[in-house]
Every structure is written in structure tokens, then in C-alpha cells.
Amino acid sequence: xxxxxxxxxxxxxxxxxxxxxxxxxxxxxxxxxxxxxxxxxxxxxxxxxxxxxxxxxxxxxxxxxxxxxxxxxxxxxxxxxxxxxxxxxxxxxxxxxxxxxxxxxxxxxxxxxxxxxxxxxxxxxxxxxxxxxxxxxxxxxxxxxxxxxxxxxxxxxxxxxxxxxxxxxxxxxxxxxxxxxxxxxxxxxxxxxxxxxxxxxxxxxxxxxxxxxxxxxxxxxxxxxxxxxxxxxxxxxxxxxxxxxxxxxxxxxxxxxxxxxxxxxxxxxxxxxxxxxxxxxxxxxxxxxxxxxxxxxxxxxxxxxxxxxxxxxxxxxxxxxxxxxxxxxxxxxxxxxxxxxxxxxxxxxxxxxxx
Amino acid sequence: xxxxxxxxxxxxxxxxxxxxxxxxxxxxxxxxxxxxxxxxxxxxxxxxxxxxxxxxxxxxxxxxxxxxxxxxxxxxxxxxxxxxxxxxxxxxxxxxxxxxxxxxxxxxxxxxxxxxxxxxxxxxxxxxxxxxxxxxxxxxxxxxxxxxxxxxxxxxxxxxxxxxxxxxxxxxxxxxxxxxxxxxxxxxxxxxxxxxxxxxxxxxxxxxxxxxxxxxxxxxxxxxxxxxxxxxxxxxxxxxxxxxxxxxxxxxxxxxxxxxxxxxxxxxxxxxxxxxxxxxxxxxxxxxxxxxxxxxxxxxxxxxxxxxxxxxxxxxxxxxxxxxxxxxxxxxxxxxxxxxxxxxxxxxxxxxxxx
Numbered sequence: 001x002x003x004x005x006x007x008x009x010x011x012x013x014x015x016x017x018x019x020x021x022x023x024x025x026x027x028x029x030x031x032x033x034x035x036x037x038x039x040x041x042x043x044x045x046x047x048x049x050x051x052x053x054x055x056x057x058x059x060x061x062x063x064x065x066x067x068x069x070x071x072x073x074x075x076x077x078x079x080x081x082x083x084x085x086x087x088x089x090x091x092x093x094x095x096x097x098x099x100x101x102x103x104x105x106x107x108x109x110x111x112x113x114x115x116x117x118x119x120x121x122x123x124x125x126x127x128x129x130x131x132x133x134x135x136x137x138x139x140x141x142x143x144x145x146x147x148x149x150x151x152x153x154x155x156x157x158x159x160x161x162x163x164x165x166x167x168x169x170x171x172x173x174x175x176x177x178x179x180x181x182x183x184x185x186x187x188x189x190x191x192x193x194x195x196x197x198x199x200x201x202x203x204x205x206x207x208x209x210x211x212x213x214x215x216x217x218x219x220x221x222x223x224x225x226x227x228x229x230x231x232x233x234x235x236x237x238x239x240x241x242x243x244x245x246x247x248x249x250x251x252x253x254x255x256x257x258x259x260x261x262x263x264x265x266x267x268x269x270x271x272x273x274x275x276x277x278x279x280x281x282x283x284x285x286x287x288x289x290x291x292x293x294x295x296x297x298x299x300x301x302x303x304x305x306x307x308x309x310x311x312x313x314x315x316x317x318x319x320x321x322x323x324x325x326x327x328x329x330x331x332x333x334x335x336x337x338x339x340x341x342x343x344x345x346x347x348x349x350x351x352x353x354x355x
Numbered sequence: 356x357x358x359x360x361x362x363x364x365x366x367x368x369x370x371x372x373x374x375x376x377x378x379x380x381x382x383x384x385x386x387x388x389x390x391x392x393x394x395x396x397x398x399x400x401x402x403x404x405x406x407x408x409x410x411x412x413x414x415x416x417x418x419x420x421x422x423x424x425x426x427x428x429x430x431x432x433x434x435x436x437x438x439x440x441x442x443x444x445x446x447x448x449x450x451x452x453x454x455x456x457x458x459x460x461x462x463x464x465x466x467x468x469x470x471x472x473x474x475x476x477x478x479x480x481x482x483x484x485x486x487x488x489x490x491x492x493x494x495x496x497x498x499x500x501x502x503x504x505x506x507x508x509x510x511x512x513x514x515x516x517x518x519x520x521x522x523x524x525x526x527x528x529x530x531x532x533x534x535x536x537x538x539x540x541x542x543x544x545x546x547x548x549x550x551x552x553x554x555x556x557x558x559x560x561x562x563x564x565x566x567x568x569x570x571x572x573x574x575x576x577x578x579x580x581x582x583x584x585x586x587x588x589x590x591x592x593x594x595x596x597x598x599x600x601x602x603x604x605x606x607x608x609x610x611x612x613x614x615x616x617x618x619x620x621x622x623x624x625x626x627x628x629x630x631x632x633x634x635x636x637x638x639x640x641x642x643x644x645x646x647x648x649x650x651x652x653x654x655x656x657x658x659x660x661x662x663x664x665x666x667x668x669x670x671x672x673x674x675x676x677x678x679x680x681x682x683x684x685x686x687x688x689x690x691x692x693x694x695x696x697x698x699x700x701x702x703x704x705x706x707x708x709x710x
Contacts, residue, residue, distance in 0.1 A: 039523045041530065104489060108482040127463040130485060131526055134459060134492070138518045141496060145512040153508030157500035163493045168394045171486055175396065 014345035023071030076206030087206025096140035103133035162201035169193025196228030219332040226326035233319035236261035252299035267311030274308035369700035378426030382446040431561030442561025451495035458488035517556035524548025551583030581681035588674035591616035607654035622666030629663035
């Protein structure tokens with residue numbers, strides 16, 4: 001098992017690939033054991049979702065995602081002076097909640113692809129997507145509460161709070177789809193709920209399991225929350241200008257889904273000729289019957305207008321701004337220097353990633 | 356507020372209407388306050404589901420169900436020597452989980468009516484049914500965990516276990532729909548998961564919040580589990596032979612839904628000419644294209660065959676058998692005589708109810 005090197009005292013020295021790999025390697029066996037507890041056919045459906053088997057049930061070495069959350073949960077335990085192992089149930093619980101939300105969101109949003117594969121509702125039907133999502137959510141609480149400690153109860157409470165925010169964010173996301181205008185503030189609030197809250201929980205849960213007090217946990221959550229906002233700003237950039245080969249999504253993915261992401265709302269709020277022209281086009285698109293047959297060029301035109309109106313640059317700056325707040329929050333907690341360096345390195349990674 | 360009379364030392368003396376009303380009266384304000392925490396539009400959708408408002412948002416005095424679970428949760432606290440108030444967060448959490456499962460099950464099963472009204476997915480769409488179900492589940496944990504005590508953590512763990520069983524039961528229910536034959540044992544296991552587990556939790560959660568040890572809680576759960584099986588056996592009888600005016604369901608409701616409920620599986624397992632004829636008819640029904648246009652008479656024929664094969668009588672006996680096991684389990688716990696009398700009276704009520 002690759003282990004973080006205590007000599008990595010500055011972010012530049014941290015091997016980010018090894019750090020993410022450590023989180024994945026240490027948490028995946030426990031995650032798989034938890035999922036194996038599900039009654040058939042839910043165990044199989046969940047295993048398909050996690051990429052451990054293909055649609056025919058054959059073992060598969062699927063893309064399990066970047067595994068930022070498990071890495072954070074283990075570092076979280078170390079930040080409180082506990083062993084990384086202390087954070088494992090937290091890492092597993094957060095991954096279970098994250099994947100519960102993916103299963104349900106994909107169904108609600110009608111998304112047919114995730115991580116280069118058909119989504120669960122597409123392969124196994126809507127009922128299984130609902131049911132297995134529910135089961136993963138319940139399992140998340142189970143994995144924590146069976147520890148039977150007071151700290152496990154505190155950790156579960158934080159996870160529950162984060163889950164409620166996740167659900168609030170999805171409710172906002174759905175309601176914004178039907179609205180013509182969404183403000184930058186509303187978009188940031190929604191992204192804070194959908195992405196910030198669970199990353200915040202990932203960064204506090206290991207510490208809480210390691211006995212950290214609430215103030216320490218809250219400060220770590222501030223880092224995680226702003227890291228989440230930086231993460232989502234970058235995601236929004238990749239959703240329009242990302243390389244399809246790297247992201248596994250279509251070109252102009254978020255534009256095809258009419259997503260009111262940060263670059264779009266910032267461009268619409270900016271004013272000026274490009275902003276106005278973009279507003280007219282998107283308003284017409286909302287009523288258009290042949291939006292689905294739009295050419296690459298038509299999306300390229302919209303992307304260019306977003307950029308011209310300043311939406312791309314504003315979102316890049318926002319990612320850097322949230323990154324700075326996140327890193328600054330770390331000053332509020334005493335922790336080993338190499339753990340701090342790794343948390344900073346993870347924040348750096350989040351804003352420069354290409355997928 | 357009607358309160359249970361400590362002089363009611365035998366089940367025959369218990370005013371069951373007052374007992375159910377007490378559970379409802381004491382828990383509903385806390386339940387409403389919890390639901391009010393949901394962000395719009397989820398608060399409105401949930402309020403519609405609970406029958407507090409109608410589809411247009413006007414206040415409504417809907418049928419909130421029998422409220423057996425809240426009554427049990429308050430008695431549960433009293434069984435452990437605590438005040439009924441101690442059980443309130445447990446009553447609310449159990450109701451939230453119960454209603455989370457109703458919201459999701461109605462969508463998965465395509466049920467358009469519940470308690471004489473259109474279901475949430477029918478009125479507000481599938482996405483809201485998923486989302487609000489998720490929110491109620493999260494809220495259930497929140498209501499317990501914010502108590503911040505060790506016992507609240509224990510109670511949440513029991514609720515999580517019950518929820519996992521609920522989900523297992525729904526998974527079994529769905530898989531049985533696609534199977535030609537289901538054994539009586541499989542049907543009982545499914546009903547134990549779908550109905551027994553949460554009733555069991557309702558009867559232990561108040562005691563746990565009142566500081567009862569695990570052995571006491573487990574014994575109370577045994578009562579609740581068998582009460583649940585008795586409850587479900589009666590439900591299965593009402594699902595075929597119930598009075599539509601009382602149940603709020605169509606005539607032959609479960610037969611119309613091709614439900615493999617206890618009377619059906621017992622009749623199919625019984626052997627003999629009526630059992631065989633029933634098996635042939637149901638096998639043909641499963642392949643029939645005009646099942647939906649079947650007349651009252653065609654369902655009446657099937658119901659008569661189930662009765663002739665002994666499915667109705669077997670299920671009635673099963674209800675009485677489970678009732679007896681439930682009541683017997685109460686002997687394993689020391690509790691005030693009037694609380695025991697009320698638990699017995701609730702068990703009696705469950706098997707004689709008409710709705």
C-alpha cells in the first residue's frame with residue numbers, strides 16, 4: 001500500500017497520484033465488503049454502478065472516479081493526530097452517500113451516461129436506481145453507527161447534515177432548470193450544497209472519528225466547503241471547454257444539457273453585447289424544438305459568447321478565489337506539517353485537473 | 356390532549372381510539388416542524404404527501420393513516436419507565452422513514468392512489484417523489500441525532516437496521532412480481548422486512564431513547580416484529596376482501612395488482628382442485644393482454660378460488676398465530692401493567708381492524 005511520506009512537508013513535494021491511490025486502496029475493500037451486504041439483486045446493481053462488474057455481470061476494472069473524497073477522509077483523521085485507518089469508515093460512508101446521490105440524480109436528470117458507461121437506471125431500470133440508492137444511503141449510516149462510539153454518532157450527524165444539503169442542492173438544480181434567469185449567488189449556493197457540503201464532510205469525518213472537537217471539525221469543513229466550490233467551478237469549466245477524451249463527456253456537455261452553470265450565469269450577469277446576444281440565444285433555445293439536433297458549431301457559438309462576455313475568465317478566477325479561501329482556512333487548525341502539505345496539494349490538484 | 360389512563364390494567368379496558376389519538380396528537384406537531392425545515396418546494400410536496408395540504412396547496416385535513424407507529428413509540432418509552440414525551444423523536448423518526456418508503460414504493464410500483472388521494476409522483480412528478488423521499492429519510496436521522504446522546508446514536512442504529520430491511524423487503528416484493536411462484540416462507544420473509552422491521556423499531560425506539568438496555572429493546576422488537584406480521588396478514592385479507600369504503604382502495608385491490616400476497620401464495624401451496632384451477636388462471640392472467648379490462652366477476656372468481664383453496668382461512672389463522680407470538684413476547688420485559696395492557700390492546704386492534 002502506498003503511504004504518504006512524512007517528509008513531504010510542502011505541497012510541491014506531495015505525490016498526488018500516490019495520495020489519491022492510497023485513499024482508494026485503503027477504502028475500496030471496506031466499501032466492497034459493505035456493498036456485499038446488500039441483498040440480491042441490489043448487490044449486483046451497486047457493483048455495476050461502482051464499475052466493479054459490467055452490465056453482463058463480468059468483473060470489470062471500471063473508472064471509479066478520482067477518489068478525492070476517500071483521500072480527504074484519511075487525511076482528515078491524520079489532521080486530528082489519528083491514524084489514517086481511523087478515517088476509513090468515514091471515507092466509505094461519504095462514498096456511499098456520494099454514490100446514493102449519483103444514482104438518484106442520474107435518474108431525476110435523465111442522464112444516460114456516467115464515467116463512460118450507461119447509468120444504472122438505463123441498464124437496470126428506474127426502480128433499481130431508486131432502491132439501490134436508498135440502500136447505499138442506509139448503508140452509509142450503518143457503516144458509521146456500527147462503530148458504536150459517541151464519535152461515530154457525531155460523525156453520522158455531520159454526514160446527515162451534508163446529505164440534507166446535497167438534497168437541497170439537487171432540489172435547487174431541478175428548479176433552476178425551469179427558470180429563465182439564475183443569479184450568480186443562487187448558482188454558488190446550489191453548488192455549495194451539491195458539492196461543497198459533502199467534501200466538507202469528507203474533510204471533517206475522519207477527524208471526528210479520531211476524537212477531534214467540533215471547532216476543529218468546523219474549521220476543516222470550511223476548507224472542504226471552499227475546496228468543493230473550487231472543484232465545482234473547475235467542473236463547470238470542463239463541462240463546456242473540457243476535452244471529451246479526458247472527461248468522458250460529450251463536447252459542450254453542459255450546454256447540451258442547458259445547464260445554468262457558473263460560466264453561463266456569470267456571462268449573463270456581465271452585461272455588454274456578448275452577454276446580451278447570449279441571453280437572446282439561450283432564451284430562444286429554451287423554446288426551440290430542434291435543440292437536440294443542434295450542430296457542433298451552434299454550441300461553439302454559445303461557448304464563444306460565454307467566453308467573450310467574461311464567463312470563462314470569471315469562473316477561473318472564482319476557482320482560484322475559492323482555492324485561496326480553502327487553503328487559508330487550514331491555518332485555523334493545528335496539524336502535522338506533512339498533512340497540511342497534502343491538503344494544500346489536493347486543493348492545488350483540484351484547480352488544475354483536466355478531468 | 357387525551358392521555359392513557361393508568362387504571363387501564365387490562366387490554367379490554369383500553370380506549371384504543373384515545374391511545375392512537377394520543378400518539379398522533381403528541382407527535383404530529385414535531386413531525387410538522389421537522390418537515391417545515393425542508394427547502395421549498397420539498398416542504399410543500401411533503402405536506403401534500405402527509406395530507407396537510409391538497410394538490411393546490413390549500414390546508415387540508417387529510418387522512419394521516421392509523422398512526423399505530425407513533426402510538427407504539429410513546430408506549431415504548433413508557434415500557435422502559437420513561438415519559439411518553441421521551442418517545443416523541445422516535446415516533447417522528449419512524450414516521451419519516453415510513454413515509455420515505457411510501458413515496459419511493461408508490462413510484463416504483465406505479466401506484467396512483469394512496470389514502471384516497473393521488474400519489475406524490477402523480478401530482479408532483481417522479482423527481483419530487485424521489486427527492487422528497489430522500490429528504491424525509493435524512494430528516495429521520497437528523498431528528499434523532501440532534502438529541503446528541505449515546506442513546507440517540509443507538510436508536511438511529513436500530514432505525515438504520517430497520518430501514519435496510521424495509522429496502523430488502525421492497526427489493527423482494529419487486530422481484531416476486533416477475534416470478535410465477537413464491538413460497539409462503541418467501542412471502543412471510545418479505546412481509547417481515549416490509550412491515551415487521553419498522554413496527555419492531557417503533558416499539559423499541561422509545562425505550563432506547565429512555566435508556567433501556569439492548570436485551571429489553573430486542574424483546575420489545577420481537578413483539579413489534581410479530582405484530583407487524585399479524586398486521587400485514589390482516590392487510591393482505593383486506594387487500595382482497597376489504598370494504599372499499601373503509602380501506603380507500605378498489606375492490607379486489609391486491610388481485611388487480613397481481614400481488615402475490617399471503618392468501619394467494621397459501622392457496623397456491625395448498626393443493627387440491629381449487630388451488631390448481633387458481634394456479635392455471637393466474638398463470639394465464641400473467642400473460643394476458645386484457646387483464647386491465649377484467650370485470651368485477653373475473654376478480655370475484657379468483658377471490659372465491661383463493662377462499663375455496665383455504666388461502667383466506669390460512670391467512671386469518673396466521674394473523675392470530677402472529678398475534679399470539681407478539682403478545683407472548685411481552686412477558687420477557689418488566690413494564691408497568693397499564694403499558695402492557697395497552698400494547699396487548701394494540702395487538703388486538705391490529706387483527707380486528709377493518710381498514
